[in-house]
Amino acid sequence: MPDAAALAGKFIVFDGTEGCGKSTQAKRLKEHLEAEGVPVLFVRDPGSTPISETIRAILLNPDNHEMAMRCEMLLYMAARAQLVAESIKPALDAGKVVISDRFVSSTLAYQLGGDGLTADEIRQVGQIAIGGRWPDLTLILDMPADESQARVKAKFERKQTTLFGVETKVVKDRIELRPIEYHRQVRENFLAQARDFPDRYRVIDAARSPEAVFGSVLAALQLPSPAGV
DSSP states (O other): OOOGGGGTTOEEEEEOSTTSSHHHHHHHHHHHHHHTTOOEEEEESSOSSHHHHHHHHHHHOTTOTTOOHHHHHHHHHHHHHHHIIIIIHHHHHTTOEEEEESOHHHHHHHTTTGGGOOHHHHHHHHHHHTTTOOOSEEEEEEOOHHHHHHHOOOOEEEEEEETTEEEEEEEOOTTTTSOHHHHHHHHHHHHHHHHHOTTTEEEEEOSSOHHHHHHHHHHHTTOOOOTTO
């Protein structure tokens, strides 16, 4: 079994429905690799650069309910293009492991079918946005949408002006607010990607303890598990 150093220059993505624990597992892998002396860049998609974070705020703002799905797809890709150019590609070129919380796999799950969008169209735009640098491995943390949605906590700050001044309340973001039927289809779209590209995807049962899930993450990367995992 190879050691962590063998992942140098590799691009790993964690993806799945909201509440599946992907962010927790991605950060845990980052800490594990760094403890092994492996340089890591951790990013979130969309985000992690000033331009990408600005686009993220537009995408997730629940007030932007009139946004068309093709516009939504293109905004995600624009944020991604900046993230790759500014952060991901330089890090990979420097031999770092890049761990991304979401990537094109999310667009292929969340925007697929909206406004008639096909997987081929999304991949074509993705190819342009990321300059052909697809992930080496995408880990889909899978669990029933009803369970994952139950874990989601409101975190988007909405500011509104009232008679008493500006008030801030925390709500779910624009994507999280969509009905459960939508999120069930998103889950199926993730699983379909893994079936279509088994050499570049791994599906991990996320409806288990964080320790058990992390053990499966390490196994998918062909890394030895430390004591207690």
